[in-house]
Amino acid sequence: MERLLVERVAACWLQVQDADIRAAQATNASFRQADYNQRRMDAAHKRYLSALKTLALVRKFAGPALQINLARKQINVVNAAPTA
16 A cells, blocks of 8 residues: 555656646746646645655554564564664
């Protein structure tokens, strides 16, 4: 699930960059075109922030994954919070 969310964040980031570049390149845009570009930028940015927030929540609430190897008497913790 986390991988899908990371991919979503990356896709949304690309949409934000594309909207920003297209708006910047529209030098002689009419008011209507400029308004469309601004709304497109705002919507892409909103989706990006939403994807980031969802990823942060999933990472926050995901507990550490345990891997127990009985033969070698090992316990490995994956995604553990760093200890300071």
